[in-house]
Amino acid sequence: AQSVAQPEDQVNVAEGNPLTVKCTYSVSGNPYLFWYVQYPNRGLQFLLKYITGDNLVKGSYGFEAEFNKSQTSFHLKKPSALVSDSALYFCASYNTDKLIFGTGTRLQVFP
Amino acid sequence: NAGVTQTPKFRVLKTGQSMTLLCAQDMNHEYMYWYRQDPGMGLRLIHYSVGEGTTAKGEVPDGYNVSRLKKQNFLLGLESAAPSQTSVYFCASSFLAGGNEQYFGPGTRLTVT
Numbered sequence: 001a002q003s004v005a006q007p008e009d010q011v012n013v014a015e016g017n018p019l020t021v022k023c024t025y026s027v028s029g030n031p032y033l034f035w036y037v038q039y040p041n042r043g044l045q046f047l048l049k050y051i052t053g054d055n056l057v058k059g060s061y062g063f064e065a066e067f068n069k070s071q072t073s074f075h076l077k078k079p080s081a082l083v084s085d086s087a088l089y090f091c092a093s094y095n096t097d098k099l100i101f102g103t104g105t106r107l108q109v110f111p
Numbered sequence: 112n113a114g115v116t117q118t119p120k121f122r123v124l125k126t127g128q129s130m131t132l133l134c135a136q137d138m139n140h141e142y143m144y145w146y147r148q149d150p151g152m153g154l155r156l157i158h159y160s161v162g163e164g165t166t167a168k169g170e171v172p173d174g175y176n177v178s179r180l181k182k183q184n185f186l187l188g189l190e191s192a193a194p195s196q197t198s199v200y201f202c203a204s205s206f207l208a209g210g211n212e213q214y215f216g217p218g219t220r221l222t223v224t
Contacts, residue, residue, distance in 0.1 A: 009151075032209060032210050034212060036215075041218075042217060042218075043115070043201055043203075043215030043216050043217050043218055044154075044201070044203075044213075044215040045215070046212040046213070046214070049210065049212060051210040090153065090154065094208065094209060094210070096208075097142070097159065097161055097167070097208045098144065098156055098159055098169065098208070099156075099213060101153045101154040101155075102153055103151060103152065103153040104153050
């Protein structure tokens with residue numbers, strides 16, 4: 001069965017430091033992968049996606065993600081974290097008309 | 112352009128009561144989805160629709176029904192609410208499936224006592 005795993009419930013990082021939020025996937029065929037962000041009491045917002053092509057995908061708010069086929073990973077990264085990046089982040093993969101979401105990782109950026 | 116809107120924003124029900132959640136989108140999207148979000152569980156798909164007049168079951172469809180009579184609206188019904196249906200419900204839409212991102216509404220917080 002297709003699945004997406006986010007191994008960390010929470011990631012803590014100091015403002016100005018680089019951040020990584022991890023995601024691994026298990027899909028058949030070529031994966032379509034997505035990252036979404038959820039701020040408190042809000043719906044999910046699309047950040048970026050990988051469909052095909054360049055393994056480094058750039059998205060909104062300075063975020064990027066690296067697709068690694070050999071490690072079946074799609075980690076979200078940002079070179080310099082902001083306090084305003086604190087939120088809940090979801091990785092997802094596409095599977096026949098719908099998205100399969102991971103359980104989410106809470107990112108806390110401390111001043 | 113309002114995007115995806117959900118009505119109501121909050122609701123408290125007693126066990127056994129019924130209610131309907133309304134989702135509306137003004138982006139002419141074909142696909143629409145209903146999810147529930149529970150702590151530690153991520154988002155789980157309840158039902159979805161690939162076009163007007165169509166519906167399909169998702170991961171957790173039991174206890175819910177849906178209808179898509181108009182392309183812009185997707186209704187989620189609870190016929191006899193149970194405490195296990197206490198959750199935050201999100202509607203989403205996308206132009207097509209595949210590589211197209213989904214746009215989410217602001218959510219409905221439902222408590223069943």
